[in-house]
Amino acid sequence: MTSTAPAGRTDGIIAASRRKAETAEKAARAAITKLRRSGNAITVAAVAREAGVSQHYLHQHPDLGPLIRSIRNANTTPANTQPAEPSQSGIVSVLRARIEAQTQERRELMQRISALESEVSTLRGALAQAQARLSYGRKC
Template sequence: MTDSRQRRIQTLTQAARQKSEDKTKAAETAIRSLTRRGEPITFQAVQREAGVSHSFLYTHPDLRERIERLRRQNRPTPPPPVGAATNETGDNLVLALTDEVARLKRRHREEISELGAALEQAHGENLELRRELARRGGSC
């Protein structure tokens, strides 16, 4: 190999190493920024914030492990199924009953509205019948 070719290879290798270091720093800065803002840490969020590719994040073991760990930490735990007993406060029962009360109140409002409309219609029909009766000479 010639000296000029060897120098080009070294220059390209150094440039690639520097580019990788810059991307790593950008990804680390993105993770800190997202954490500071309270946003979820995901590969997509870090990629967008840092301006790096998904493949870059996935192929760097330290970054990948850190993102996966932070993603697991921030993932909300799903609530237990409604109806499951809780030992501490009965929160599930309270939530289920609150939902049921809200549903019943909504249905009650709908029924009141329907009954009000039916009553208005009945009053209108009653008024028409009284007028018809008055035209025919009857008394009310």
């Protein structure tokens, strides 16, 4: 489905939407930092409350959801094991979350590429048939 609205009308809406998303992400990251510094549990509910965003937003965000889960899982270390230095474990958690998100994004992009390649192949076949009909019509 294509939009018939002039580009000028939608540019402002798109820009506002991007600003809102950036603000929500910054607020969530600041909430995670604040919760970590205060020693409070880092859960989706706690981050959502602190940041003023919905839990759904955090679960659906490609970076924040995995980040919160990895921090929460890292903080549930068994009592008989020695946790890594807090700054190192935080960095590792963030990097693992990024890797997870990028791996998922890569999978989705590969699926999209495959679908587009299939569509291109179908369209090339249709084009070849149309060209053949045109050239046959000219010969008659």
